[in-house]
Amino acid sequence: MKTVMLTAEQTDEAAAIIRNGGLVAVPTETVYGLAADALNGKAVAKIFQAKGRPMDNPLIVHIAELSQIDMLVSEFPEKARILAEKFWGGPLTVILPKSDQVPVEVSGGLDTVAVRMPSNPIAREVILKSSPLAAPSANLSGSPSPTNAKHVFDDMNGRIDAIIDGGESDVGVESTVISLAVNPPRLLRPGGITVEQLREAIGEVVIDDAVINPLRSGEKAASPGMKYKHYSPKANVILLKGNGDLFLRYVNSHSGENTAVLSYEEENGKILCECINIGRSDDYKTQARRLFTSLRKADEGGFQTVYAHCPEKQGVGLALYNRMIRAAGFEVIEL
Numbered sequence: 001m002k003t004v005m006l007t008a009e010q011t012d013e014a015a016a017i018i019r020n021g022g023l024v025a026v027p028t029e030t031v032y033g034l035a036a037d038a039l040n041g042k043a044v045a046k047i048f049q050a051k052g053r054p055m056d057n058p059l060i061v062h063i064a065e066l067s068q069i070d071m072l073v074s075e076f077p078e079k080a081r082i083l084a085e086k087f088w089g090g091p092l093t094v095i096l097p098k099s100d101q102v103p104v105e106v107s108g109g110l111d112t113v114a115v116r117m118p119s120n121p122i123a124r125e126v127i128l129k130s131s132p133l134a135a136p137s138a139n140l141s142g143s144p145s146p147t148n149a150k151h152v153f154d155d156m157n158g159r160i161d162a163i164i165d166g167g168e169s170d171v172g173v174e175s176t177v178i179s180l181a182v183n184p185p186r187l188l189r190p191g192g193i194t195v196e197q198l199r200e201a202i203g204e205v206v207i208d209d210a211v212i213n214p215l216r217s218g219e220k221a222a223s224p225g226m227k228y229k230h231y232s233p234k235a236n237v238i239l240l241k242g243n244g245d246l247f248l249r250y251v252n253s254h255s256g257e258n259t260a261v262l263s264y265e266e267e268n269g270k271i272l273c274e275c276i277n278i279g280r281s282d283d284y285k286t287q288a289r290r291l292f293t294s295l296r297k298a299d300e301g302g303f304q305t306v307y308a309h310c311p312e313k314q315g316v317g318l319a320l321y322n323r324m325i326r327a328a329g330f331e332v333i334e335l
């Protein structure tokens with residue numbers, strides 16, 4: 001299959017492909033999504049094939065107007081209304097009991113559906129011109145999520161119908177996922193909307209154990225995605241936990257030709273091996289924006305070992321920690 005590159009203005013073409021049951025990679029503010037018509041089960045099934053994604057890992061449905069949620073869910077409780085009002089369009093996905101119209105391919109056989117309204121105007125235009133879109137990240141299953149059109153092309157060329165080039169994703173990590181199908185509400189994946197913001201809006205929110213810990217064997221995942229290998233570059237990523245001087249001393253005494261460091265801006269010139277600048281130490285938003293690009297850069301450079309700072313589990317730091325701990329296969333060295 002030939003993969004066509006579309007500009008941000010070619011949303012008519014993108015919508016036509018989707019209405020015909022095809023696949024288009026669409027920019028969103030979190031990461032690029034691989035989109036199909038969410039109400040067309042056959043089209044949605046192609047997403048799993050293109051990505052190599054296990055069929056039991058459900059997809060997020062993207063809407064552009066609040067009225068579109070009616071056809072997707074069987075209940076829209078007060079807490080969902082509050083969260084939608086406060087955080088949509090934006091990087092927050094809400095899980096609710098699903099309607100009969102949601103195909104089994106979208107829900108992965110669960111009786112719930114994940115819904116989000118992106119803020120990205122290109123994504124919203126495509127949705128308005130076609131339908132609600134089922135869209136996971138537009139990467140090959142297991143590899144880091146794409147934050148620009150080139151990342152998508154590198155993974156998906158020949159496997160999908162088209163890619164819209166909408167520049168760099170702003171948030172850089174996937175949406176926050178909260179389940180409102182359980183009581184109290186449960187954070188299944190941290191993202192650009194923080195758990196602190198969620199608690200301020202709706203009160204108690206439990207953080208699912210799998211957000212920061214590996215699943216124990218035999219344990220059932222609240223979010224099926226959490227049981228799969230994720231965000232992993234080819235390089236061996238190692239998280240280092242310790243203050244600035246200890247970090248510098250460790251990487252400088254362990255650096256080699258095949259080693260790269262995801263470094264803070266303040267560390268420029270202080271590290272002896274290849275540095276990939278991930279942002280200022282106190283700027284988790286920039287670090288999130290650059291994380292997946294940095295992991296891809298490390299692979300393009302052929303590095304075998306990548307050292308990175310272990311983020312604090314607060315604010316957007318929790319989203320970084322969740323991705324980096326998986327990229328590192330849960331390997332952390334305490335300095």
Ligand code: AMP
Binds near residue numbers: 058112113114224226
């Ligand atoms: P992705 O779109 O690849 O960023 O992944 C979406 C994430 O949301 C995955 O971790 C899914 O397992 C999770 N998810 C989607 N739908 C549901 C659902 N109905 N219940 C629980 N988790 C879900």
Ligand code: MG
Binds near residue numbers: 145
């Ligand atoms: Mg993904």
